[in-house]
Amino acid sequence: MKATQNLPILLSTPPISAPPENEGGLELGRVVAALRRQVWLIAGVTTVMIGAAVLKIVTATPIYRSGFEILTEPVTVETEVLSSLPQTLSSRQDQSLTTTTLDETKIRVLRSPDVLNPVVEELKRDYPEITYESLIRDLVIQVDAKNILQVSYGNPDKELVQTVLDLLSEAYLRYSLEDRRQDIRRGIDFVDSQLPALKSQVAQWQGQLQEFRQQYNLIDPESQASLLSDQMGSLRRDLIETQTQLRETRLTYQQLQTALSQPSLEQAGSSPLVDSPRYQKLLDQLLEIDSQLAQDSILYLERSPELNVLLQQRQSLLPLLQQEGFRVAQQVASQIQELQDREQSLSASIGSTNQQIKQLSAVMRQYTDIQRELEIATDNLTQFLAKREGLRIDAAQRQLPWRLLTAPNEPYPSAASTKRTLALGAILGLLLGTGAALAIDRLSSVLHTSKEVKDSAKLPILGIIPTNKSLNELDQWLSSNAVLGSLNGSGSIDSLQFHRLMADPFLEAFRLLCVNVRLLSPDRPIRSLTVSSPVPANGKTTVAFYLAQVAAAMGQRVLLVDGDLRRPSLHHRLNLSNSRGLTDLIAHSLEYEQAIQQTPWESNLYILPAGSIPPEPTRILSSESMRQIIEKNRTAFDLVIYDAPPLLGFADTYLLSEHTDGILLVARLGQLKRSLLEKALEDLRISSIPVLGLVVNDSAEKMGTPYTYYRY
Numbered sequence: 001m002k003a004t005q006n007l008p009i010l011l012s013t014p015p016i017s018a019p020p021e022n023e024g025g026l027e028l029g030r031v032v033a034a035l036r037r038q039v040w041l042i043a044g045v046t047t048v049m050i051g052a053a054v055l056k057i058v059t060a061t062p063i064y065r066s067g068f069e070i071l072t073e074p075v076t077v078e079t080e081v082l083s084s085l086p087q088t089l090s091s092r093q094d095q096s097l098t099t100t101t102l103d104e105t106k107i108r109v110l111r112s113p114d115v116l117n118p119v120v121e122e123l124k125r126d127y128p129e130i131t132y133e134s135l136i137r138d139l140v141i142q143v144d145a146k147n148i149l150q151v152s153y154g155n156p157d158k159e160l161v162q163t164v165l166d167l168l169s170e171a172y173l174r175y176s177l178e179d180r181r182q183d184i185r186r187g188i189d190f191v192d193s194q195l196p197a198l199k200s201q202v203a204q205w206q207g208q209l210q211e212f213r214q215q216y217n218l219i220d221p222e223s224q225a226s227l228l229s230d231q232m233g234s235l236r237r238d239l240i241e242t243q244t245q246l247r248e249t250r251l252t253y254q255q256l257q258t259a260l261s262q263p264s265l266e267q268a269g270s271s272p273l274v275d276s277p278r279y280q281k282l283l284d285q286l287l288e289i290d291s292q293l294a295q296d297s298i299l300y301l302e303r304s305p306e307l308n309v310l311l312q313q314r315q316s317l318l319p320l321l322q323q324e325g326f327r328v329a330q331q332v333a334s335q336i337q338e339l340q341d342r343e344q345s346l347s348a349s350i351g352s353t354n355q356q357i358k359q360l361s362a363v364m365r366q367y368t369d370i371q372r373e374l375e376i377a378t379d380n381l382t383q384f385l386a387k388r389e390g391l392r393i394d395a396a397q398r399q400l401p402w403r404l405l406t407a408p409n410e411p412y413p414s415a416a417s418t419k420r421t422l423a424l425g426a427i428l429g430l431l432l433g434t435g436a437a438l439a440i441d442r443l444s445s446v447l448h449t450s451k452e453v454k455d456s457a458k459l460p461i462l463g464i465i466p467t468n469k470s471l472n473e474l475d476q477w478l479s480s481n482a483v484l485g486s487l488n489g490s491g492s493i494d495s496l497q498f499h500r501l502m503a504d505p506f507l508e509a510f511r512l513l514c515v516n517v518r519l520l521s522p523d524r525p526i527r528s529l530t531v532s533s534p535v536p537a538n539g540k541t542t543v544a545f546y547l548a549q550v551a552a553a554m555g556q557r558v559l560l561v562d563g564d565l566r567r568p569s570l571h572h573r574l575n576l577s578n579s580r581g582l583t584d585l586i587a588h589s590l591e592y593e594q595a596i597q598q599t600p601w602e603s604n605l606y607i608l609p610a611g612s613i614p615p616e617p618t619r620i621l622s623s624e625s626m627r628q629i630i631e632k633n634r635t636a637f638d639l640v641i642y643d644a645p646p647l648l649g650f651a652d653t654y655l656l657s658e659h660t661d662g663i664l665l666v667a668r669l670g671q672l673k674r675s676l677l678e679k680a681l682e683d684l685r686i687s688s689i690p691v692l693g694l695v696v697n698d699s700a701e702k703m704g705t706p707y708t709y710y711r712y
Contacts (some may be wrong), residue, residue, distance in 0.1 A: 021469045031438065035365045041437050043439070046429030053425025064161050064411035067152030068139075068169050071175070071265035081408075087095035096164060106140050115175055119167045127160060136165065158411045163295060167406035167678060184391050192387040198381040212527065221364045228360060232353045237344040246339040253336060300523040349493040445674045450696045454669050456674050457681055462693035463513030465543065467700050468506040491649075517547075517664070521691060527632065527658040528640040528660040529692060530563070532653045534680035537645050538668040540570055541695040547664075552605035556638040559596065561608040563642040563656050567619035568610030570643055574599070581611025586625045592632065606637070621655040632660040647680040654687050669698050 035042065078382050109115065113132055123130050142150045151168060447453050450464055470646035517526055531544040540565075548560040561582060569579040576597060584590040585608075599605045616619050633640040642660060644653040659661045662685065667677060685690055 003335065010415060016283055019146070019642045031573060035434060035437055039437075041440065042430065042433035045433030045436060046426060049421065049425045049429030056421060056425075062413040063156060064158040064413060065152055065154035065155045066161055066409050066411040067163055067406075068148060068165055068404065068408045070151070070169070070172060070176075071147050071405050072147045072401075096244075097166035103143070103381045107143065110141055110172065111136055111139065115171060119164070119171050121329070122167055123160075123164065126163070127157075130160075134556055135154045139168075139417060161411040162408060169404055169408060173402055173407040186598060188388060188391045189654040191384050191391065197379070198377060199382055201377040202374065202381055205370060207376055208365075209370050209374060213365060216363050220672070221360060221367045222399070225357070225360050225364060228353060228357050232350065235346055235350045235353060239343065239350065239409075242339055242342045242346060248334065248341060249332060249336050249339055250464045252535065253329065253332045256332055268366070319328065334402065344686075411544040446670060447672050447674055447677065448669055450669070450699060450701060452674070453669070453694060453696055456677055457665075457694055458665075459665075459691055460693045461696055462516040463509055463699070464699045465509045465539070466505050467698050468504075507546070507550070508542075510550045511554075512548060513543075514550045517692065526661045526692070527638070528642070530642045530644045530653060530657040530660050530663040531666060531695075532647055532657075532663055533666040533668070534648050534672060538646075538666050538672060540646075540666040541573065541643050542666070543661060543666050543695050543697060544574055544641050545570065548639075548641045549602065549605060551639050551641075553603050555604065557604050559606045559637040559640045559643045561631055561633065562610040563621075563644045563652070565610050565614055565620065565652065566650070568613070569607045570607070574607060575610060576607060578609045578611065583611035583614050583620060585611070585622050588625070592629075608633075611699075618651050618655060621652055626655075627659055646705075647683060648676060654683075654689060657689045662690040664695055665693050666695045666697050667694060669700070671698075 013590050061654075070274060097408060116132060116173055120130060120132050120135055120492060123135075138154045140152045140154075144150065149172070149174070151169070153164050155164070241324055270702070396615060422652060447456065450461055454461055468593075517529070520526060531547070533540040549556045552558040560570065562568045563582070564570075568578060568581075571581075580590050582595070585595040595609045595611075597609070599607060620626060640660075642656055644656050644663075647653050647665075653663070665680070665684075681691070
């Protein structure tokens with residue numbers, strides 16, 4: 001029965017996580033890493049392409065280039081026409097006119113066959129091989145921010161460049177004149193097309209205005225409104241005056257009624273009756289008689305004829321005086337009635353005038369709308385007529401709209417083509433080199449990151465051993481009695497040097513590996529394990545050696561067995577003799593205690609070398625004696641580590657691992673291929689050999705924040 005039956009295999013959750021990678025997408029980190037690995041290939045391809053570009057530059061015929069500049073018209077005639085038109089007509093501009101500016105559209109027109117074909121035909125007299133396509137291929141037209149047209153042309157034939165530019169400058173100036181004439185013709189056509197509609201609008205609004213005036217019998221509503229306003233003011237003033245007179249007359253009438261109801265000379269003298277001449281005359285006569293009676297009553301007796309005559313005269317005046325008072329009162333009453341009638345008449349006139357004003361307001365609104373539309377239509381018609389005359393004047397002019405600022409210079413060899421060729425060579429070299437690097441890296445299927453190892457194996461990574469370029473130097477240090485004795489406190493070494501050595505990331509990775517192995521099964525500790533790799537040169541012996549050394553330093557009694565009976569190497573690393581070892585022990589030519597060697601630098605670390613190399617290692621490893629030795633090792637030590645041969649191509653490791661708690665598989669980054677790792681794992685599954693986990697060796701990945709004793 002296998003020893004692994006008592007040990008649970010913990011493969012679902014990895015004890016240690018690989019460095020973080022970008023998930024999904026392009027995984028830029030992997031691409032950058034691949035490019036770094038193939039940097040010399042990229043540099044070589046780029047250098048070759050740049051060299052080819054330089055060769056082409058040296059052997060190629062120089063390209064001569066020259067150009068000229070033309071000041072173009074800021075705005076066209078059509079733009080001027082449309083900018084001067086009223087806003088009400090702006091919606092019609094796209095029916096006949098489109099504004100034209102010196103933009104990409106104009107440049108495409110200047111490069112069109114309509115403009116360049118006449119130039120090509122003229123060039124064919126001296127250069128029959130030239131075509132429109134060859135001309136346009138080397139023609140460059142640009143526009144700067146100040147409406148300056150920059151035209152350049154390049155060709156190996158220097159004279160052809162000069163001829164082409166001369167003809168192009170003349171062709172573009174002719175085009176500007178013809179284009180302006182076409183603009184003017186389109187402007188005139190546009191104006192002529194709009195005139196009938198504008199005239200119709202003017203006639204329509206004039207007819208509506210005439211009908212409006214006839215309907216309301218008005219020439220000018222504003223004048224009519226002014227008259228009504230003046231009339232309303234006059235009526236209001238008359239009404240106020242009439243109401244004042246009415247109040248005064250009513251007061252006079254009341255005073256008359258009071259005077260007539262209480263006839264006395266005092267009341268008569270203070271009443272409004274004094275204003276009546278007849279009443280005043282009768283009153284004066286009565287007062288004269290009363291005065292005479294007063295004088296005669298002193299001289300005559302009461303019944304004397306003189307007094308009786310005066311009394312009779314007085315009695316005859318009183319009825320006349322009263323009659324005159326009633327007549328005056330009747331006259332005042334008539335005035336009151338007249339004033340009341342006048343007040344009513346004025347109020348009615350004011351109401352009628354008010355109604356007329358209200359009606360006139362609505363009429364004036366209609367009149368204003370009609371008048372405004374008529375003015376707009378008239379203004380539009382006037383502007384179009386004026387613009388048509390202006391366009392006709394412009395059409396008669398022959399001045400060129402564009403002006404040649406810089407004439408074509410003498411053609412010169414272009415340095416731009418040289419720079420462009422070098423740039424294209426460098427860019428193409430980088431692209432080809434990058435593509436080749438990625439393709440080679442992809443096809444090689446070599447594992448370069450711990451994540452690739454994890455994804456391929458689908459097993460936990462128990463340890464990631466960083467790259468250690470000074471591994472031999474470290475081995476020498478650790479092989480010394482002083483250093484390794486310090487692990488147990490028995491040696492002597494400078495304290496600072498010791499802590500620096502022990503804080504090395506390489507050794508720290510093995511400590512973490514040892515802890516992860518111990519924590520795989522806390523209830524049933526791992527007592528024995530096999531360290532192997534799919535193929536040679538993956539660092540399995542180094543991993544086995546340092547794992548054993550670190551475990552011993554942590555207090556475990558550790559036995560390191562060199563199980564590679566085909567090519568043993570452990571004794572070379574430890575500077576031990578291989579004259580006696582595992583094969584001698586199996587052959588019963590040596591006692592168990594004699595075969596095992598205790599290291600002089602670590603009391604807890606014991607070594608069992610391979611011994612003499614047998615002719616058939618598989619026979620020895622599959623023997624009953626080998627099984628007994630493995631069981632004895634398990635009983636005698638806390639941890640037994642077997643350094644086994646590679647998995648692929650040999651059965652040794654399978655025979656050895658059959659009696660251990662599992663196998664620890666070492667994978668060196670940058671060397672182990674994915675297919676080999678997958679093949680080794682498949683063989684292990686077929687053989688039912690438990691895999692404790694993976695150890696990623698020679699990793700250049702950064703494992704988080706650096707940590708040392710001196711940074712704590």
